[in-house]
Amino acid sequence: MQAARIQSRRYSMHAPNAKKLVLCLGAVSLLAAGIASASRLPGERSNEQRSSKSSSKQTENAYPNAKRNDPKTDMPGSLGTKLNKAQEAASDGEADKAIGLIDEVLADKKVTPYAKAFALYLRSNAKWEKEDGAGAIADLKEAIALDALPNSNQFPAIYTLAQFQLQEEQYADAAKTVDQYIELSGDKKAEALAVKGNALYRADKFQEAIDAMKLAIAASDKPQDSWNQILMASYFELNQFGEAAKLSESQLQKNPTDKKLIQQLASIYVNNDQNEKALQLLTDAKAKGLITTADDYKLLAQLYGQAEKPAEGAALLEEGFQKGAIQPSYDMYKLLGDSYALAENETKAIDAYGKASPLAKDGEADLLRGQLQINNQLWAPAKESLTKALSRGVKRQGAAYVLLGNAENELGNKSAAIAAMEKAQSYEETRQMAGTWLKMIKGGGAPKKK
Known part of the structure; x- marks a missing residue:
């Protein structure tokens, strides 16, 4: 189970559509x-x-x-x-x-x-x-x-x-x-160079767009925000995250409490595999009282997970729920469950996945909950979670059937356990494991734990 990678390959720039920027x-x-x-x-x-x-x-x-x-x-x-x-x-x-x-x-x-x-x-x-x-x-x-x-x-x-x-x-x-x-x-007025840079960016000529926008910005006493956005987007397209960071850092120095700039720079650090810098940036923002929305809490919690500090991420999310900054939703309860699971606090992870379940469109949270319940020998609750997971649809159906068969076997439901393991055999990734279980169940035992 891994914390979700923060996605920002196509730099958003907090605009409706990055590739359709209109220079006003x-x-x-x-x-x-x-x-x-x-x-x-x-x-x-x-x-x-x-x-x-x-x-x-x-x-x-x-x-x-x-x-x-x-x-x-x-x-x-x-x-x-x-x-x-x-x-x-x-x-x-x-x-x-x-x-x-x-x-x-x-x-x-x-x-x-x-x-x-x-x-x-x-x-x-x-x-x-x-x-x-x-x-x-x-x-x-x-x-x-x-x-x-x-x-x-x-x-x-x-x-x-x-x-x-x-x-x-x-x-x-x-x-x-x-x-x-x-x-x-x-x-050679700045506005004309900016029009050219904008056009080149939207024509996917990113290095040329960078060159034009840098000239436009240098030629203006008050560069438009959209010019910096296009320059930033061009850096992103070419994976020039170092240059993007320099630009964003210089902007943030002028406006140290601008939350959009902080989020932008954090995104740049993440894309440049500088998770610790991103985490420090957002931690400092929290100390300044700038972490206030569900998205703010979500981003910081994800960074805690990527920095192998999931307990801190879980505590942060709990704070967000308590303050009312985070409203009940599948995504946020799922992230809370993931954070607790990574922190090996399985009891709270089970509870969080349980809260995510009624808000879910599929059975993935139920599967994760059932797996943790199996780990904690909660056989009857595990059966309930896994049955629900399979009825609602999961990606790893073979794994769900193996877990369900395990729970049924521990509950003494031999025929149900065999039926579940036989279904698990129809999936390539669980065929061998299910076969081993079937032999043991039919023989009156269960595979020894390694």
């Missing part, structure tokens, strides 16, 4: 923000533009390291007016109206490359709002390919395309698009 960078809002920089088309200067030359210069210098020069922009006034109305409709949540106006612009014979690119840019946003990801991506690609937008729109369009591709699970394309954005714009 606000793709749509970024797109809208990019458009806002050119929301008044040529010939329609806003009050802000007229009153603030410094603002205009700031917009012009948004990408000082760009390898692309701003193209000349020209747009008939009638088309500019219609596109402004489309943008206003989109801002008001009237996506269908916006798309209708944009389609009119695209069908107009007077449409210029700039007007077409800008119209496609706007329509991609409207389609995204309508949850038409494929359409939004297609329009954005076409707008970018026209190469007619000013840098203040062209580069946000490329960046937004990467985010759309990430959301639509086009991971390889998203990573390439981020590279295109950085190459052309000269902007």
Whole structure:
């Protein structure tokens, strides 16, 4: 009987789905923000533009390291007016109206490359709002390919395309698009590198994801939690538990009472076969009053078992039950029984398995209880437990029949004992043992204990 190995091969990161992390960078809002920089088309200067030359210069210098020069922009006034109305409709949540106006612009014979690119840019946003990801991506690609937008729109369009591709699970394309954005714009902002790292992680390119995320984190004064989560998950996928531990330890130093970080680091230690460090970490957490939930108690009790300290694990679980932190359940009573069994306190183990039994979906707890009752020569209770185990289903049926035959024999039920041992003979793992018992029972005795 062994304490259950704490499973965390696929690092959970306390997120609904590790492989489906979504970096909340606000793709749509970024797109809208990019458009806002050119929301008044040529010939329609806003009050802000007229009153603030410094603002205009700031917009012009948004990408000082760009390898692309701003193209000349020209747009008939009638088309500019219609596109402004489309943008206003989109801002008001009237996506269908916006798309209708944009389609009119695209069908107009007077449409210029700039007007077409800008119209496609706007329509991609409207389609995204309508949850038409494929359409939004297609329009954005076409707008970018026209190469007619000013840098203040062209580069946000490329960046937004990467985010759309990430959301639509086009991971390889998203990573390439981020590279295109950085190459052309000269902007190596942390958010862009994080989008790339996210895409690479979800494309199972874990080492590349690590490299990208480390650059993103280094480039930011306030890295998002999700960036560290993706970096951590990538370390896990490559079994780089030492690196994962360093990252988690540095985070825990900043937030020493963060229970999620403590559990995360404990999980890392377990995966790196550092059970003692995990146990010490959680023991210290308990001293700080941070072990409060059933899951907390369960993890620490499992670690006690793996550290060959099952008595401490059993005492911990009893405390959890007494405090009401642990509610009655099959898993927790089963773990309590396992802990007592490993600690060789068979009387309490029998009691714990008995509490697990009515909450069980199968007969495994009954089998364990029956085995311990046999050890303690509790023949009638053992018969009851083993009969129940077999009726409810167990994995080791041969062993259950051998134990049942033993109990029946000790109770003087020779025919029942023979019947049980004969059934045990039909299982490969207990065939020889059952045969030996049958010979002895039929001969009026029982096998001598070794």
